[in-house]
Amino acid sequence: MDLIVHLIRLHPDTDPAEFEAWVRETDYHTCPRLPSVRAFSVQRTATPGHYFEVIQVSSRADFEQDMHTPDFKGLVTAFDTMATVTAEYEGTRIDPGYQA
DSSP states (O other), rough: OOOEEEEEOOOOOOHHHHHHIIIIIIIIIGGGGGGEEEEEEEEEEESSTEEEEEEEEEEEEHHHHHHSSSHHHHHHHHHHHHHHEEEEEEEEEEEOOOOO
């Protein structure tokens, strides 16, 4: 399973509460319609207006196919009005990892 991490910065005129509501109500609810996405979460950082998201996908190739769907394009259109991705990291977890 591949991981993609995006560092996110809100546009100066974006209300963090509005962005977080969109994440909960739209972004998270769209994930089940993207077959490659196995897990997804957005984290608020200690710096106001800064976030990061972690996307676990079945493969990068599968995720790239999902990127061409109307659901994904709708997410990008809405996201771009509120924020920008400032960095992207990709990797493959060294299994098995740890979770309590």
